[in-house]
Amino acid sequence: MSNILETKSILDVLRPVQDPELQKSLVELNMIRNINIVDGQVKFTLVLTTPACPLREFIVEDCQKAVKKLPGVKEVIVDVTAETPQQKAIPDRQGIDRVKNIIAISSGKGGVGKSTVAVNVAVALAQMGAKVGLIDADIYGPNDPTMLGLADAQVMVQQGQSGEVLEPAFNHGVKLVSMAFLIDKDQPVIWRGPMLNGIIRQFLYQVEWGELDYLLVDLPPGTGDAQLTLAQAVPMSGVVIVTTPQTVALLDSRKGLKMFQQLGVSVLGIVENMSYFVPPDMPEKKYDIFGSGGGERTAQELEVPLLGGVPLEMPVREGGDSGIPIVVGDPGSVSAQELRAIAQKIAARVSVAALA
Ligand SMILES: Nc1ncnc2c1ncn2[C@@H]1O[C@H](COP(=O)(O)OP(=O)(O)OP(=O)(O)O)[C@@H](O)[C@H]1O
Ligand SMILES: [Mg+2]
Known part of the structure; x- marks a missing residue:
């Protein structure tokens, strides 16, 4: 049993954490990126689906709790950013270039x-x-x-x-x-x-x-x-x-x-x-x-x-x-x-x- 922290183990513990609004795994939604591990300090980017996310603090806290459970983790730093998804295309409707919603x-x-x-x-x-x-x-x-x-x-x-x-x-x-x-x-x-x-x-x-x-x-x-x-x-x-x-x-x-x-x-x-x-x-x-x-x-x-x-x-x-x-x-x-x-x-x- 190795205590070595790696990206995969971080993703594994984060997989059950869900976006409460979307009710899907943060990992499956590709919301966890740029994982960086140095001497027990785990740092990653949480990419929310809107800068106006009402549950930002809760999601960060859930992530921190999950990662801290891993042996060898001393500190968890979450950088929060957002990328608003583009709304779905609809046939016969002309979207506006670079306007997402x-x-x-x-x-x-x-x-x-x-x-x-x-x-x-x-x-x-x-x-x-x-x-x-x-x-x-x-x-x-x-x-x-x-x-x-x-x-x-x-x-x-x-x-x-x-x-x-x-x-x-x-x-x-x-x-x-x-x-x-x-x-x-x-x-x-x-x-x-x-x-x-x-x-x-x-x-x-x-x-x-x-x-x-x-x-x-x-x-x-x-x-x-x-x-x-x-x-x-x-x-x-x-x-x-x-x-x-x-x-x-x-x-x-x-x-x-x-x-x-x-x-x-x-x-x-x-x-x-x-x-x-x-x-x-x-x-x-x-x-x-x-x-x-x-x-x-x-x-x-x-x-x-x-x-x-x-x-x-x-x-x-x-x-x-x-x-x-x-x-x-x-x-x-x-x-x-x-x-x-x-x-x-x-x-x-x-x-x-x-x-x-
Ligand atoms: N919650 C509120 N408290 C106090 N005043 C309000 C409130 N909401 C709207 N008003 C006032 O009521 C008036 C009508 O509001 P507004 O112009 O936003 O309505 P509207 O539905 O856009 O009207 P219209 O149908 O003419 O476009 C405005 O003078 C606005 O400042
Ligand atoms: Mg009006």
Whole structure:
């Protein structure tokens, strides 16, 4: 019986350790790399499937425990990094070069907080180290530039190899394109369906996105042309449905959810926004302004996960208006914590789908 540590024995003890989200062995997922053993010190790289992995610490701890059981091991050093997997190809859908995952944020009803959720989730993912882009697909009422502090941004149009390409604006770690960059702000916009289709395709394919882990698409409300164009053009990792706990909002979300399912787009989960209100001067109180438990019931009924609930808090609205999203402006607030957790769950679900 030899006490000599070798790469194979390290891999053997790590084989039973699973990624809790993917429920597969870290070794089989090729997440353990660059094993280096010097005088009882074992060092390796753990390559997670998203920089926004919610269980990072647990996985590292599981690895350390497993390797420390081997005789002769004095120290275990785990370098953590991430490589987001590319979503699966879908026949007849044209992916975007170097963009790994496209995620839509949708809702049946207007004003429920899609843009707020999209912007904060995008910024949260970027804060965790992901490369993130955001398309403001709300052609009629583009709000994302304001919410991302880019109300006055100018975007450049350049001559690329295959025609004109847009250089996205950039703030809080997120690249953004929006109709607001291309039109006179005070002019009402009147688009016909085919034009809208063209613009969304331009935002997908004629933008200098560079390398992205996640491209989020903030959709206008409803089940209209923008939803259809998106679902029929690109392969999508999935859609996140935003709703309030209110019955009418939920009825509309169900419709939206069914539409995406019919188009073959998987639903990553439901976000319940404006779940409850906490008065700033009475933080011990909690008011269910739009009812309670609706998101949870809908999620159960439609068998999709509830990704989280974001309270109605004044600083969330203020963050949107001032261009400093709550995850930047007040990262310790309940809303910011919830939005970060939602971002992590979305990232985890996307990894599961890509590696399934
Ligand atoms: N959790 C929240 N707490 C406080 N205010 C919020 C919250 N979520 C959204 N808001 C505010 O509610 C308004 C509507 O939100 P938002 O624009 O994100 O909704 P939307 O679904 O994108 O709307 P639309 O359908 O017009 O695109 C905004 O003023 C926003 O700041
Ligand atoms: Mg919006």
